[in-house]
Amino acid sequence: MEMQIDWNSLQSEIRRNGYAIIDYVLNNEECDSLIQDYNNLELYRKTVHMERYRFGKGEYKYFTYPLPQIIENLRTTIYPHLVPIANEWHRKLKLNEYFPQRLTDLQELCRSKEQRLATPLILKYGVGGYNTLHQDLYGEVYFPMQAVLMLSEPNNEYKGGEFVLTMQVPRAQSKAIVLRPNKGSMLIFPTNYLPKEGKRGYYKTKMKHGVSEVLEGQRYSLGIIFHDALK
Ligand SMILES: O=C(O)CCC(=O)C(=O)O
Numbered sequence: 474m475e476m477q478i479d480w481n482s483l484q485s486e487i488r489r490n491g492y493a494i495i496d497y498v499l500n501n502e503e504c505d506s507l508i509q510d511y512n513n514l515e516l517y518r519k520t521v522h523m524e525r526y527r528f529g530k531g532e533y534k535y536f537t538y539p540l541p542q543i544i545e546n547l548r549t550t551i552y553p554h555l556v557p558i559a560n561e562w563h564r565k566l567k568l569n570e571y572f573p574q575r576l577t578d579l580q581e582l583c584r585s586k587e588q589r590l591a592t593p594l595i596l597k598y599g600v601g602g603y604n605t606l607h608q609d610l611y612g613e614v615y616f617p618m619q620a621v622l623m624l625s626e627p628n629n630e631y632k633g634g635e636f637v638l639t640m641q642v643p644r645a646q647s648k649a650i651v652l653r654p655n656k657g658s659m660l661i662f663p664t665n666y667l668p669k670e671g672k673r674g675y676y677k678t679k680m681k682h683g684v685s686e687v688l689e690g691q692r693y694s695l696g697i698i699f700h701d702a703l704k
């Protein structure tokens with residue numbers, strides 16, 4: 474894990490656009506080794522066949538605690554750099570939850586609401602696979618940003634399978650943002666609401682995310698959610 478991340482420019486990009494892409498967070502070997510471990514059952518607490526729940530088509534697995542070192546490192550390193558923005562967003566939206574500086578303290582908050590289960594997950598989509606627009610809220614306590622790392626190379630290892638973000642503006646139609654991050658890059662995006670400035674202060678835009686249909690090949694991704702899950 475190289476993690477030569479320019480946190481200041483990352484933060485200004487999130488403040489400007491609501492999301493940011495950081496290239497070269499993982500190298501090819503790290504991506505491929507996470508993919509290899511897809512079949513290492515002891516790493517996971519649960520497998521979800523997406524079609525069964527009408528979540529889309531494909532499969533994903535939630536990691537169990539203790540997380541693989543690389544995921545644990547990413548999660549604890551990234552989190553504190555997102556806290557200032559998370560707290561700005563909550564202040565602007567007059568939401569009364571504020572986030573502690575350390576991930577272990579967020580986990581403490583989660584435990585106080587019985588949210589104890591690990592949420593990082595690895596997703597796998599084959600040809601025809603897709604992920605319907607959704608949010609990853611797993612209980613009362615949620616951190617307002619999350620990360621996804623691309624483990625496969627667009628146009629080379631798969632075609633289609635774009636990452637889609639939608640922004641639901643009150644009393645208007647939704648705006649879609651379509652992204653194609655490279656293998657090894659990390660995308661940070663809003664989990665629930667993004668504050669937008671209006672005439673009378675800030676208002677909530679509800680964000681959802683999903684993946685368009687994979688047309689060729691296989692697409693793997695690693696989702697890093699900071700709050701723990703109730704079930
Ligand atoms: O496969 C993707 O890019 C989306 C994964 C996802 O829904 C998530 O990380 O929460």
Ligand SMILES: [Fe+2]
Binds near residue numbers: 607608609682696
């Ligand atoms: Fe998701």
